[in-house]
Amino acid sequence: MLSEDQKKNLIQTINSKVATLTCPMCKNHKFVLADGYFNNPMQTDFSSISIGGPSIPSIAIVCSNCGFISQHALGVLGKLPQQTS
16 A cells, blocks of 8 residues: 555646646546556567566556546656666
């Protein structure tokens, strides 16, 4: 589970990037932050599933009215550790 500091930091970051949070399904303006991270694996072949390899780590916000889930890439939000060469 995310700590309160992590949640506050993520909420502040998303609010700074998104001018107005509006659910595209029901037009609600209230969202809750998912209490953990998602790791979406990238696949290069439809005929099989690879475990491991490249992925897109993200955080999700959930519409408090209809449950629509909006995922936001942690790298774009500047929330991933810097990689060293």
